[in-house]
Amino acid sequence: MQQEQIPQQQNVTPKKYQLATPTKDKKQNKTNQSTTIQSPQNNDFYSPKNMNPWKTPKSLLKSNHKQSTPDHGFQASPYSDRYIPLNVSRNLFNKQIQPFEIEEENQYEELLSENVLEIDENKHVSILNFNKQKHDKVQSAKQLETPKRKIDTLPIKVLDAPGLEDDFYQDTLHWGKNNLIAVGLQRSVYLYNVDNSKVFQLAEPINNNELSAYYTSLQWNTNGQMLAIGCCDGFLKLWDYNKNSFTGSMNLSNKRISTISWANPNIFAYGSKDKTINICDVRVPNYSIFQLLGHTQEVCGVTFDGSELQLASGGNDNKVFVWQMRGGNNNSNNQYISWEIKSHKAAIRALAWNPNSCGILATGGGNQDKTIKIHSSLTNQQVASINCDSQVCKLRFSKIVNELVSTHGYEKNLVCLWQYPTMKRIHQLEGHSERVLYLSASPDESTILTGSGDETLKFWKIFPTQVSNNMSSLFSMCEIR
Numbered sequence: 001m002q003q004e005q006i007p008q009q010q011n012v013t014p015k016k017y018q019l020a021t022p023t024k025d026k027k028q029n030k031t032n033q034s035t036t037i038q039s040p041q042n043n044d045f046y047s048p049k050n051m052n053p054w055k056t057p058k059s060l061l062k063s064n065h066k067q068s069t070p071d072h073g074f075q076a077s078p079y080s081d082r083y084i085p086l087n088v089s090r091n092l093f094n095k096q097i098q099p100f101e102i103e104e105e106n107q108y109e110e111l112l113s114e115n116v117l118e119i120d121e122n123k124h125v126s127i128l129n130f131n132k133q134k135h136d137k138v139q140s141a142k143q144l145e146t147p148k149r150k151i152d153t154l155p156i157k158v159l160d161a162p163g164l165e166d167d168f169y170q171d172t173l174h175w176g177k178n179n180l181i182a183v184g185l186q187r188s189v190y191l192y193n194v195d196n197s198k199v200f201q202l203a204e205p206i207n208n209n210e211l212s213a214y215y216t217s218l219q220w221n222t223n224g225q226m227l228a229i230g231c232c233d234g235f236l237k238l239w240d241y242n243k244n245s246f247t248g249s250m251n252l253s254n255k256r257i258s259t260i261s262w263a264n265p266n267i268f269a270y271g272s273k274d275k276t277i278n279i280c281d282v283r284v285p286n287y288s289i290f291q292l293l294g295h296t297q298e299v300c301g302v303t304f305d306g307s308e309l310q311l312a313s314g315g316n317d318n319k320v321f322v323w324q325m326r327g328g329n330n331n332s333n334n335q336y337i338s339w340e341i342k343s344h345k346a347a348i349r350a351l352a353w354n355p356n357s358c359g360i361l362a363t364g365g366g367n368q369d370k371t372i373k374i375h376s377s378l379t380n381q382q383v384a385s386i387n388c389d390s391q392v393c394k395l396r397f398s399k400i401v402n403e404l405v406s407t408h409g410y411e412k413n414l415v416c417l418w419q420y421p422t423m424k425r426i427h428q429l430e431g432h433s434e435r436v437l438y439l440s441a442s443p444d445e446s447t448i449l450t451g452s453g454d455e456t457l458k459f460w461k462i463f464p465t466q467v468s469n470n471m472s473s474l475f476s477m478c479e480i481r
Contacts, residue, residue, distance in 0.1 A: 161457050179443055225241045259302050271313060345368050361376075394436070
């Protein structure tokens with residue numbers, strides 16, 4: 001085939017191109033359907049081999065003459081070029097786009113959006129439209145990457161405690177700051193040394209003739225140097241750790257002492273079945289300072305807050321009282337009562353102040369109530385109420401993390417961990433076969449100790465062990481360089 005030569009003097013005039021679309025009447029097979037470009041001359045240039053009009057013809061590439069540039073004075077067609085977005089250019093060859101005829105300028109944009117970009121007219125969608133769901137997935141993945149505290153589902157140690165009473169109105173287990181665990185087993189009190197696992201008997205057995213006499217409550221003071229022990233006959237004994245002997249006793253009632261709470265190394269309060277709360281000081285000869293009157297039935301639980309300014313008490317009369325130890329309401333019959341809570345429907349034995357939030361008190365109701373309620377003594381309002389589906393026996397806030405531990409009785413006998421202030425249940429521990437009536441914590445607050453009517457004591461490692469920022473800064477200051 002001879003190459004077609006173009007004379008040098010011949011001017012190449014621009015040609016008008018028009019895209020033609022097959023009519024609807026003439027239906028062709030998909031294999032025969034193709035886009036044709038009509039031109040009056042130069043059939044070789046528009047031969048089927050050179051289907052793409054945007055490429056330079058082979059005939060011109062082989063010739064020595066260059067194709068002249070079209071005259072700019074001539075108005076070129078506005079559709080002489082195509083716009084292909086980068087994000088869809090790879091998929092153009094996978095789509096079979098029918099040849100179309102362009103009549104108006106807006107029609108080109110509509111056809112482009114419908115056939116190439118697949119954008120609906122009713123939806124205003126930007127080409128660079130970021131997917132929000134992907135961002136949420138990445139964010140949730142980062143949240144999942146945050147390490148969670150591992151909590152052992154099994155106790156790290158179990159001790160037998162034969163004779164540990166299954167009595168809702170007794171509290172005979174406490175872990176002191178001296179790392180000694182005091183436990184009352186009916187007519188005797190024993191001390192367990194956690195450091196060397198040695199056990200020795202502390203209190204002498206009560207007279208064998210008095211078969212009904214036994215120990216009903218006990219608690220170490222805040223520095224672990226003195227232990228207060230209450231009896232069922234109203235006697236209270238004080239045992240000195242340094243002297244290893246009893247230093248005194250008192251008897252203000254003839255009914256059992258159900259609960260004891262220390263405010264500091266010297267002052268403590270105890271509640272009795274005679275409906276009274278006695279405030280005592282070991283520095284006073286007779287120990288007793290004054291009484292608090294308000295409950296109409298037995299006092300089941302008492303606890304001081306961290307500031308020693310407030311005392312909370314729960315009774316068998318389904319009431320909780322918040323007492324002001326300094327000041328108080330002078331207009332009331334009892335000037336020490338600052339707030340009376342009547343929201344529970346059963347006896348309240350479980351009481352706990354939050355050491356991380358001022359004025360936050362948690363209370364737990366008995367078998368007919370089965371709820372944990374959060375109160376604020378600053379506003380005298382209830383903050384939250386959670387149904388636990390079981391009797392609430394004991395409550396304790398952690399000093400390391402803002403979490404609450406609760407022990408339960410009928411019917412599930414669980415140990416539960418709650419997150420404050422959301423009060424979402426984080427974890428629950430199973431292991432006791434009877435009501436978990438006793439709860440205490442180690443001096444470093446990392447391990448809790450539970451006691452049950454199944455006559456076992458169990459140690460649970462549920463909180464992390466960490467040094468406070470003040471202590472770490474102190475250690476860094478004392479470092480030898």
